[in-house]
Amino acid sequence: MSHLINISEAASLALHGLVIVAQQSPDKVNAKYLAEKLNASEAHLAKIFQRLSKSGLIKSFRGPTGGFMLNKPAEEISFLDIYEIVESKIILNNCPLDKAGCTFENCIFGDALKNISQSIYQTFKNIKLSNFIE
Amino acid sequence: MSHLINISEAASLALHGLVIVAQQSPDKVNAKYLAEKLNASEAHLAKIFQRLSKSGLIKSFRGPTGGFMLNKPAEEISFLDIYEIVESKIILNNCPLDKAGCTFENCIFGDALKNISQSIYQTFKNIKLSNFIE
DNA sequence: CTTATTTCAGTATTTAAGTACCAGAATTAT
């Protein structure tokens, strides 16, 4: 069984975790709590939030009462932002392979994949953390 | 750098290789030739074509003058068929994770990903080997 | 100032994909 879209567990944990952080805002939320809420490994989740913190998307605080909180308004954080921090920058290319030496004159995929990639890109851009706060 | 769409090198080799097979039809084409043409490892390509052969998409012949040829008309072979043989059956699901214990009442991704998956699915279905024969 | 708690950073382990190897079976040509 395989999915057509590339979303790692890491990216999903980041998104879901940040939704929780946004919902609790302005309270801080720690890694242990998030891991429990998300049924996930605390180690894995901690690693991911470390990266989010380094990237400036969230602020972190150590010690008792420590935890994470957003570093900017929920309206300004999209799934695209999160995805690119966790996975890496997105390539919006026609050919899904980076193979330098493709021997075909015209890419077999035509424009089909470029269009789809762009549509996914827009979708990710439109998913904002603020969507999940009531 | 990451792609939004999941296409392994194996799936790509299968598609590109089969295009060549279709173009040379009804001549047989062997693994060595294909690997050279595609700038790919012969071992890897041979393994992939073994699977395509087992699945009934192509016919294989051993011995000198051996090789591969299509087992049905090029119009009836889509990239979707190839993809599903090489990667595995596609899941058209909303949530890109198979996580059983998601703790969110409503899937964060809404219908967005289901729609996109379906659009990719259709695109793959519309790419036929016959498109590449002039 | 001591203890408990939490993030941090580096490293290690696991898993999956890709690649390589090799002996065996089938087939063609000599």
Next chain:
DNA sequence: ATAATTCTGGTACTTAAATACTGAAATAAG
């Protein structure tokens, strides 16, 4: 028949990504 060629099937190696672990640093509270 014999030799050369090509697919087959199993296994093993390599590499990269994903995930897990562990000790150190920081902070808050008693």
